[in-house]
Amino acid sequence: MNDTLANTEKKTAYILTLPAVLLVFAIILFPIFANVWISFKEVELKDIRIPEPRAKKIVKSISDEHSKIKILYKLRNSSLLQEIRDVSFKDNFPKNFEIENLDSRCEYKKSSLKCDFGNWPAKYKENFQVIFSTNDGSKIDKKSLKSIKPKLDGKSDNILLNTNFTLKNFKKVLFENEFVDLLLTTFYYTFFGTVGSIVFGILTAQMVNQKFYGRTFMRSVLLFPYVAPVVALAYTWELLLDPNSGTLNSLLLNYQIIETPINLLGQKYIEIGVFGFDFKLRLALTTVIMFEIWRYFPLAFLFILARLQAIPKELYEAADVDGASPFQKFFKITLPQITAVISILFMIRFIWNFNKFEDVFLLTGGASGTRTLPINVYQQGFAISDIGMGSAVSIVIVVLLLMFMFFYFRLLGKRVDEN
Amino acid sequence: MRIKNTTIFSLISTFFLIFLISIWKILATLQGLSINSFNIEILFILGFLISLAHLGIGNRIKLIYKSIIFSSVFVFCDGYFIQKLPIWYNVGVFLILYFFSYKISKYSFNDLQEEHSTQVILFDFLTLFGILFFSFVILFPFYMMLVTSFKTQIALLVNPLDFSINFGQDIKDLFKSYFVIFKSYKFGKYILTSTIVSVGTVIITLLFAIPAAYAVARLNFFGKTFLSTSILIIYMFPAIVLVIPLYTIFSQLGLRNSIEGLLIVYTATTLPVAIYMLQGYFKSIPKELEEAAILDKLSWFGIITKIIIPLSIPAISSVALYVFMIAWNEFLFSLMFLDNPNSFTLSRAIQYLSGDAETPRQYLMAGSVVVTLPVLFIFVYFEKYLVSGLTAGSVKG
Numbered sequence: 001m002n003d004t005l006a007n008t009e010k011k012t013a014y015i016l017t018l019p020a021v022l023l024v025f026a027i028i029l030f031p032i033f034a035n036v037w038i039s040f041k042e043v044e045l046k047d048i049r050i051p052e053p054r055a056k057k058i059v060k061s062i063s064d065e066h067s068k069i070k071i072l073y074k075l076r077n078s079s080l081l082q083e084i085r086d087v088s089f090k091d092n093f094p095k096n097f098e099i100e101n102l103d104s105r106c107e108y109k110k111s112s113l114k115c116d117f118g119n120w121p122a123k124y125k126e127n128f129q130v131i132f133s134t135n136d137g138s139k140i141d142k143k144s145l146k147s148i149k150p151k152l153d154g155k156s157d158n159i160l161l162n163t164n165f166t167l168k169n170f171k172k173v174l175f176e177n178e179f180v181d182l183l184l185t186t187f188y189y190t191f192f193g194t195v196g197s198i199v200f201g202i203l204t205a206q207m208v209n210q211k212f213y214g215r216t217f218m219r220s221v222l223l224f225p226y227v228a229p230v231v232a233l234a235y236t237w238e239l240l241l242d243p244n245s246g247t248l249n250s251l252l253l254n255y256q257i258i259e260t261p262i263n264l265l266g267q268k269y270i271e272i273g274v275f276g277f278d279f280k281l282r283l284a285l286t287t288v289i290m291f292e293i294w295r296y297f298p299l300a301f302l303f304i305l306a307r308l309q310a311i312p313k314e315l316y317e318a319a320d321v322d323g324a325s326p327f328q329k330f331f332k333i334t335l336p337q338i339t340a341v342i343s344i345l346f347m348i349r350f351i352w353n354f355n356k357f358e359d360v361f362l363l364t365g366g367a368s369g370t371r372t373l374p375i376n377v378y379q380q381g382f383a384i385s386d387i388g389m390g391s392a393v394s395i396v397i398v399v400l401l402l403m404f405m406f407f408y409f410r411l412l413g414k415r416v417d418e419n
Numbered sequence: 420m421r422i423k424n425t426t427i428f429s430l431i432s433t434f435f436l437i438f439l440i441s442i443w444k445i446l447a448t449l450q451g452l453s454i455n456s457f458n459i460e461i462l463f464i465l466g467f468l469i470s471l472a473h474l475g476i477g478n479r480i481k482l483i484y485k486s487i488i489f490s491s492v493f494v495f496c497d498g499y500f501i502q503k504l505p506i507w508y509n510v511g512v513f514l515i516l517y518f519f520s521y522k523i524s525k526y527s528f529n530d531l532q533e534e535h536s537t538q539v540i541l542f543d544f545l546t547l548f549g550i551l552f553f554s555f556v557i558l559f560p561f562y563m564m565l566v567t568s569f570k571t572q573i574a575l576l577v578n579p580l581d582f583s584i585n586f587g588q589d590i591k592d593l594f595k596s597y598f599v600i601f602k603s604y605k606f607g608k609y610i611l612t613s614t615i616v617s618v619g620t621v622i623i624t625l626l627f628a629i630p631a632a633y634a635v636a637r638l639n640f641f642g643k644t645f646l647s648t649s650i651l652i653i654y655m656f657p658a659i660v661l662v663i664p665l666y667t668i669f670s671q672l673g674l675r676n677s678i679e680g681l682l683i684v685y686t687a688t689t690l691p692v693a694i695y696m697l698q699g700y701f702k703s704i705p706k707e708l709e710e711a712a713i714l715d716k717l718s719w720f721g722i723i724t725k726i727i728i729p730l731s732i733p734a735i736s737s738v739a740l741y742v743f744m745i746a747w748n749e750f751l752f753s754l755m756f757l758d759n760p761n762s763f764t765l766s767r768a769i770q771y772l773s774g775d776a777e778t779p780r781q782y783l784m785a786g787s788v789v790v791t792l793p794v795l796f797i798f799v800y801f802e803k804y805l806v807s808g809l810t811a812g813s814v815k816g
Contacts, residue, residue: 009640010640010641012634012638013638013640015630016630017631017634017635017646020630020631020690021646023683023687024653024690026687027661027683027684028687030664031660031661031668032656032664034664034668035663035664038664038667048667048671158671204549204553207545207546207550212550218550218553218554219802221554222553222557223798223806224557224795224798227794227795228561229747229748229750229765229787229790229791230748230750231769231770232786232788232791233787235783235784236560236787237560239780239784247449251448251580254454254455254580255455256455256456294556323534325535326535326538326539326542327538352655352657355657355658357658357751374657377659378662381662382755387667391663391664394660394662394663397660
C-alpha cells in the first residue's frame with residue numbers, strides 16, 4: 001500500500017515538473033551544448049539559412065491556340081554556397097491536361113508532373129519549360145493554373161549538423177583580437193562595478209536603517225534605477241553626458257569648473273595629474289562603470305538592509321553600555337554581521353556584471369575602450385557575422401566564470417573552515 | 420577639547436549647508452536662472468558663523484525666532500547683495516536655512532562635551548547628506564527624462580540648462596512629442612506588442628511554474644535535490660551565452676520576428692526564478708490542509724487549484740508582477756530576435772529610434788517615459804509585495 005502511494009507521488013511529481021523542465025532544457029541547456037558545438041565550426045551568419053530548391057511558375061498562353069499553354073518554371077538553388085542533392089519536383093494539373101514535351105527527367109501520371117532533377121550545385125539556375133494541351137479542346141484558365149504551387153524537395157547539408165570541426169575560432173579568440181585587452185576591460189568593468197555597487201549598497205542600507213521621516217518613500221526611490229527599463233535609463237544618461245548640449249557639461253561650463261566640454265562616453269583616456277604624477281584614466285570605461293554602479297547598487301542595498309534589520313538590537317544596546325563610538329559599532333558589530341550577505345552579493349553581482357551586455361551596448365556600443373567580452377560576442381557574431389567566433393567567445397566567458405566560481409567557493413570554504 | 424569639538428561641529432554643519440544650497444542653486448539654474456558661481460567662500464563663512472552663533476545663543480531665544488533670524492540674515496547676504504534673483508529663489512533659500520537651523524538646534528554645548536560627540540554628529544549629518552545626495556542622484560535622470568519630453572528641439576539647443584516647462588501653452592504643443600511618437604512612429608502598436616508579450620509570459624510562466632514549484636515543495640521524488648539546485652544554477656546562467664545558438668535555431672525554425680519566439684524564450688528564462696520564489700512560499704503553507712484533502716480523495720490538480728493557489732495569492736501575484744517587469748524591460752533577446760519594425764517591442768523600438776541620428780531627443784525621451792511609467796507605477800503601487808519578493812528571489816539584472 002505504502003509503496004503504491006510513493007509510486008503515485010513520484011509519478012505525479014514527474015508529471016508536474018516535466019513541462020517546466022522540458023522548456024528550460026530546450027531553451028537554456030540545449031543552447032549551451034549547441035554553443036560548444038558551433039564554437040568549433042566555421043559558420044557565418046549567411047550559412048545558417050538552409051538551402052532550398054525554389055521554382056517560380058510563369059504561365060504563358062500561346063497565341064492562336066487557346067487549348068495549349070506554355071508553363072515556365074524558373075528553377076534555382078537559394079543558397080550561394082551549398083549544393084542540394086536529389087531535387088524532386090511535383091506539380092499538379094487539371095484532369096483534362098495532356099503534356100506535349102516530356103523531359104527525360106520527368107514523368108506525367110494521373111495529371112501530376114513528377115521530376116527528378118538530380119543534384120543542384122550552389123547558385124544553380126535553370127529555366128524549365130513544359131507545354132500542355134487540353135484533350136477536350138476547352139479553354140484554359142490561367143489564374144487557376146497559377147494558383148497551384150509546385151512542390152520541391154531536396155537534401156542538403158545543414159552546415160550546423162556536419163562534422164567538420166576546427167580549432168580556428170579559439171585560436172583567433174585567444175591569440176588575436178587583443179584578447180588581453182578585452183579581458184582586462186571586462187575585469188575592470190566587472191570588479192569595480194561590483195565593489196562600487198556593494199559599497200553604495202552598504203552606505204544606503206545603513207542610511208535607511210535609521211529612522212527618519214519619509215523612510216519608506218526613500219526605500220522605493222532607491223530602487224528606481226533597478227526596476228526601470230535599461231533602454232530608457234541608458235538614453236537618458238547619454239543625453240545627460242552629451243558633450244555638445246548635455247546637461248552635465250552645460251552645468252560644469254556654467255559654473256566655470258571646466259573650460260571645454262568633456263566627452264565622457266566617447267573619450268578613451270583622460271590625463272589626470274595627482275601629486276605631480278600624471279596617469280591616464282580610462283574615461284569612457286569609468287563612466288560606464290558609474291552607470292553600472294548607479295543601476296545595480298539597489299540590489300546590494302536591499303539585501304544588506306534586510307540583513308541589517310535582522311541584527312538583534314541587544315548587540316547595539318550592549319555596545320552603548322560599554323561606551324562604544326558609532327564608528328566602533330559600525331566596524332565591530334554591523335560589518336561582521338553583514339559579511340555573509342556581502343560575499344553572496346559579490347558573487348552574484350560579479351557573475352551578472354561579467355555577462356552584462358545591454359548597458360555597455362546602449363551607452364557606447366563598445367567604442368572608446370569599453371569593449372567587454374559580452375560586447376565582443378555580439379560584434380563577432382552579428383556585426384562581423386561570424387557565428388562560430390561569437391560562440392567561441394561565449395564559451396570563453398563560461399569557462400572563465402566557472403573558474404571564478406570554483407576559486408571563489410574554495411576561498412569561501414577555507415575562510416569558513418578557519419572560523 | 421571644547422574648542423576642537425565646537426570647530427568640528429561647525430565645520431560639518433557648514434559643509435552640509437553648502438551642499439544644500441548648492442543643490443538648490445543647481446535646480447534654480449535649471450529653471451533658466453543665470454547663476455554662474457556657487458560662492459562657496461561666502462557660504463562657508465556664513466554657515467560657520469551661523470553654527471557658532473547657534474551654539475552661543477543656546478536656548479536664550481526661542482527656536483522659531485532664532486531660525487527666522489538666521490534665515491533672514493543668510494537670505495539677505497546671499498540673495499540680495501550677491502545675486503539679484505527672483506523671489507521664489509530667495510523663498511527656497513529661506514526654507515532651506517529654516518530647515519538647517521532646525522536640524523542644528525538639536526545640538527548644544529553640553530552635547531559637545533559628551534564622549535564620541537563628534538562621531539555622533541558626523542553620523543547624523545552623513546545620514547542627512549546621504550538621503551539628499553542619493554535622492555538627487557537617482558531622481559535627477561528621471562526628472563530630466565520627463566522634462567525633456569515636454570521641450571522642443573530648438574529650446575533644448577538654445578539653452579540646454581533651461582528645464583522650465585511653459586504650462587501656459589496649448590496642451591497639444593505641450594504633449595507634442597507624445598502625439599508624434601504615437602502617430603508617426605506607431606508607438607501604440609509597440610505598446611500592444613510589449614503588453615501581449617509581457618502578459619503572455621506571465622500566464623505561461625505561472626502555468627508551468629505553479630505545478631513544478633508544488634512538486635519541488637511537497638512531493639518526494641528521485642532527482643528532487645538535483646532539480647532544486649539546478650534551478651539556482653540555471654538562474655545564474657548568462658543570457659549572452661544563449662544568444663547565438665538560439666538565434667541560429669530560431670532562424671532555421673522561422674521563429675525570429677515572432678511573438679511566439681519571444682514568449683518561449685522569456686518563459687524559459689523567467690521559469691527558474693518563478694519556481695524558486697513559489698516553492699519557498701508553498702513550503703510555508705501548513706501540510707495538514709493537504710492531508711485532509713488527500714483523505715477527501717482530491718487529485719493533485721484539485722489540491723493545487725482548491726488549496727494551494729487560493730492560499731498563496733500574495734506570492735503568486737508578486738511573482739506575476741516580477742515576471743511582467745522582467746519581460747517588459749527585456750532588451751537583449753528583443754534586439755537579437757526582432758529586426759522587422761512590425762514586430763518590435765517598446766524597448767527595441769526606442770533603440771531603433773535612437774539609431775537614427777536625426778531623431779529629435781525629445782521624441783526619444785517621450786518614448787523612454789512611455790516605457791518607464793508602467794513599470795514605476797506597478798513598482799510604487801505594489802511596493803510591499805515586491806520588496807519582500809526581491810530579497811527572496813531577486814530579479815535578474
